[in-house]
Amino acid sequence: MIYQLHADVCKALAHAIRIEIIDMLGESELGFREILEKTGVAKSSLSQHLSVMVEKGILTQRKEGLNSYFKLSTPKVSEACQLMREVLVDRLEKTQDLLKTL
Amino acid sequence: MIYQLHADVCKALAHAIRIEIIDMLGESELGFREILEKTGVAKSSLSQHLSVMVEKGILTQRKEGLNSYFKLSTPKVSEACQLMREVLVDRLEKTQDLLKTL
DNA sequence: TTATATGTTCACAAATATATGAACTTATGT
DNA sequence: ACATAAGTTCATATATTTGTGAACATATAA
16 A cells, blocks of 8 residues: 555654664765764664665665665655754744743 | 654654545645544544644644644645655666566 | 674564544533 | 533553664675
């Protein structure tokens, strides 16, 4: 079912660490080691997060010798993330405004 | 932390029924009853799904007498969903292409 | 060959999210 | 006041996701 597949893509974004990774990838490709250091999570945990995103088509993976490199599969991923961030900011601003009226 | 809040917005989209609801809302506002009939889920379940989306700023809710009406809080929600759908379609097309080469 | 470094996979415990039905609140009609 | 209809909330059973460390596979170096 299309809604389930669509939701699965959303799920692949729905974790703080994965959002952080998408943010740090931006335009560039990064190696596993570099992402590992920047995020500070356990390597097995990172490997699992990355593999979820690869499976769902968020990232593409390239292996070179012992090393793995990751990048966004398309700039649409960044764009979608940016829009969701704006939805968040709009909401935070609204509650901020509400507080001011008190 | 911003990544957690951002992820929470994504989580609010990360369910097949909620994607379906966002799709059916589009431009228009719909009543609880109408969404209930179109989705066919249990009313308590629907109420909970809707409230998650309202809490995270995806939807806005308007109450009128006994009835509740919902709409997207901003067109950005649709746009983000559309982008994620495109990420999905791109991936499906790629596996499709891969199959053709066999 | 042996050792080492890099990621991945696995098993499993803990944390979260989801579905369900009953109870509840509130507005409206009689 | 009483009954009814519309949603919401609650408790809880189930399912899914996540984090952890150990085991594993593989490429490179000594």
